[in-house]
Amino acid sequence: MQRGPVLDGLPEWYLADQLKKFKSGQRGKNAANRAEALMGVAMAKVGTDEQLADLTRHFSKRKPKPFIRVVRGDIPVGRAHYATRCASCHGTKGEGKPEIQSPPVNVQEDWFLLDQLRKYANGQRTVHPRDAGGVMMKAALAGLSPDDLRSVVAYIARDLTVTPPLQKVGPPKK
Ligand code: HEC
Structure with a gap:
């Protein structure tokens, strides 16, 4: 099972923008992108604009999470x-x-x-x-x-x- 993205510390406007894209079907309708398709299904549970605003406010107020760097490059x-x-x-x-x-x-x-x-x-x-x-x-x-x-x-x-x-x-x- 693929993990989802970190949401903590992302700005409220970006979270709202992306959630609206999932809600309107601009994201989450491409079966080839399984992670997004799952997210599209999950968004059906966020009914109202208020619920969406509550979610984005919650995550944007949290501190970004430290993580183990795994990508190597030049x-x-x-x-x-x-x-x-x-x-x-x-x-x-x-x-x-x-x-x-x-x-x-x-x-x-x-x-x-x-x-x-x-x-x-x-x-x-x-x-x-x-x-x-x-x-x-x-x-x-x-x-x-x-x-x-x-x-x-x-x-x-x-x-x-x-x-x-x-x-x-x-x-x-x-
Ligand atoms: C012309 C402006 C523009 C340029 C140039 C640009 N980006 Fe973006 N980038 C955006 C926008 C706008 C989005 C949000 C797109 C969306 O809604 O999917 C984005 C989204 C992203 C995301 C997804 C972030 C997330 O949290 O899902 C990544 C990663 C990213 N850009 C990295 C890069 C990198 C690396 C480069 C250079 C190779 C780059 N971008 C060049 C405008 C740009």
Whole structure:
């Protein structure tokens, strides 16, 4: 079973924006993207705008969670790509730009960032033509190789992510 994204510490406007995309069917209707399809089904339970606002307020007030970095890549290559191809929309610190509905990328776990980049690139997260943000993201990734995507994410997780990396520890003592 695939885990979902971290929601803690993401801005209220972005959470609301994405939940509305699930609710309207701009996300969550692509069977090839199983994680999103599950989320689309789950959204049917969020009935009212008030419930949606309560959820987004709750998660945006929480602190971002530290995580174990798992994505490896070429940091200088990732840094260069980020500066030329991502920073204009996501900010030099990965803080996002609400005025163009561009989310922060410095809160989320690295595996999820990479998973989403792959899905934008292969069209699993941009199936709806009215999803302007998704369409923009797909265009932003044009020409980047799978290794480039890994390197960009490795750079983000090392230099931009707001939480310190969690260290791997042995299995918990029983
Ligand atoms: C033209 C503006 C623009 C550029 C350039 C851009 N992005 Fe985005 N990005 C967006 C927008 C808008 C969204 C929200 C899209 C949506 O609603 O699906 C987004 C979403 C994302 C997400 C999903 C975040 C999440 O929490 O689900 C990731 C990861 C991401 N961008 C990384 C990048 C990286 C890495 C680059 C550079 C290779 C990049 N973006 C370039 C505008 C941009």
